Amino acid sequence: MTKNLTPMIQSCVMHFGEMGSRWGINRTVGQMYALIVLNKEPLCADDIAEALGFSRSNVSMGIKELLSWELIKLQHLPGERREFYSAPGDVWDIAKTLIEQRRKREIDPTLSTLRNLLIEVPANTEEEYAQQRMREMHELIEMLTLWTSEIQRLDSAKLGKLLKLGSSIGKVLDLKDKLLNR
Amino acid sequence: MTKNLTPMIQSCVMHFGEMGSRWGINRTVGQMYALIVLNKEPLCADDIAEALGFSRSNVSMGIKELLSWELIKLQHLPGERREFYSAPGDVWDIAKTLIEQRRKREIDPTLSTLRNLLIEVPANTEEEYAQQRMREMHELIEMLTLWTSEIQRLDSAKLGKLLKLGSSIGKVLDLKDKLLNR
DNA sequence: CTGTAATTTCAGTAAATACTGAAATTACAG
DNA sequence: CTGTAATTTCAGTATTTACTGAAATTACAG
Structure with missing residues (x-):
């Protein structure tokens, strides 16, 4: 008990x-x-x-x-x-480990499965459509993974600063938008 | 079918x-x-x-x-x-829905639980320590949620541009680092 | 080594979850 | 309305997953 x-x-x-x-x-x-x-x-x-x-x-x-x-x-x-x-004394270390392990166990196998299906030659229109969706999924997952891995590189100290930024965090991304719209 | x-x-x-x-x-x-x-x-x-x-x-x-x-x-x-x-024709719409629903069903209740435990007065040193960890968790989750919600605001078109950025995506975050280090 | 404490393994069982078919309900064409 | 097709509900059953206690293994002090 x-x-x-x-x-x-x-x-x-x-x-x-x-x-x-x-x-x-x-x-x-x-x-x-x-x-x-x-x-x-x-x-x-x-x-x-x-x-x-x-x-x-x-x-x-x-x-x-x-x-x-x-x-x-x-x-x-x-x-x-x-x-x-x-457990690690720093919660960010815990989160990073979780993200990393999930990636290894679920994301990577999924990307691999999708890639294998994408190299096949579609047998009909339906498979062509299905492959297109798989292609989009693959791209999206790859991109989100890339982003995540960048964020994972931050250490706790940097994260602390980000935290202080608070709601103005959007500005970081606005900045990025400007970058993209050039 | x-x-x-x-x-x-x-x-x-x-x-x-x-x-x-x-x-x-x-x-x-x-x-x-x-x-x-x-x-x-x-x-x-x-x-x-x-x-x-x-x-x-x-x-x-x-x-x-x-x-x-x-x-x-x-x-x-x-x-x-x-x-x-x-299903939505755009995989990013699907992902956004998934993120949003997960937030509503799991993240929000977790933040709420943590907040409720954090307003209690710690009864001893152990509870003091436990609360500190909870506080860190709460902060981290809140911050990640904030980031995620910013990214969710992007539409598919913007995402497409981001995608094209490919591996140079790190630069966006380097830029942010410079911002933080001022 | 030997004896004992600590840990792991695993077959059996309990509990939770998923799935089905039959019956009830709902939706709607005539 | 009426009859029928479509859908949902739900009690019962099957399947999966979790948990336990006993036995086996490992770790190590003396």
Whole structure:
């Protein structure tokens, strides 16, 4: 059973579990991650199992998944035999990892599938039309990916400045528009 | 569409079904949408059921979902009693709708949850730390949303120009950097 | 090595989600 | 209206996905 979680942290953990499950991430893994992120000190598997009331083996599988996404890192605490896990201290690093992993797992295979279908010779008018849409999709995804990768290059400090820009952020893009309209 | 799917279209439909299911969208709904997008002419429910081998009722539910996401629109064809459905002709319109709907369904509730937790008074050091992370998350999400909404304002034509910019797209952001470093 | 604590694996089960067919409802031509 | 085609609903079932406990494996202190 859940032990030791304050209502505040509980709420946040539950919310991210819920959101995770809408994004193809197992609810319990989402909860585990929120817990780790919200905790200053690294947690061990038993801490997580106890705090969330999951079986030890479920936690083990969740950790394995989070490690495979590179969202947490393993560390050993002095004088502790057990393994501890923690999330990056900077939320922007977390977001960048998420974006990067999603790209590798979903975007790249999609682009590859589309490319393979685009080199085929259309057999009829319908395939010609379908290919045209695929071409547009491919271009769009490629472009959005390019943009995203540029933004990912920003470090937290730069991002902080951007943040301060606030609602005037549109100006950056207006500027770009001017660039485009030359 | 009373005939079978060509391998090309079949592959694309299957791929997007697969991808959809990774993004919290039911596989069959993903397939249905790919089919509609790739087809020049609007399709009726029976077309879809036949092309994909789903039950008529499953198609009905899928259509309901796609309509609720505003990803397809209903239309009547002259001399046809049945209802037909089609996707926007412009893939960027589709992407914008997806982004917008995701924002409404997931981002906004998340921001709201975070805000509610942030106005609470932290009960101890741990909650203080947790709130700090929540604050950072809130700021980051808000900023990314702002950026996204600016980009969403672009129409297809502008996007086309951006596309032509290709890999030199980084320059737009370099420019922004200069702006920030003043 | 040996013994024990920590972790992982995995077969079985529980839970959630998706899908179907039959029945109900709605839409509309005559 | 009436009859029929089209669509939706929904209870039941199938499928997929998640979770657990027991057993196996690994890690390491002594």
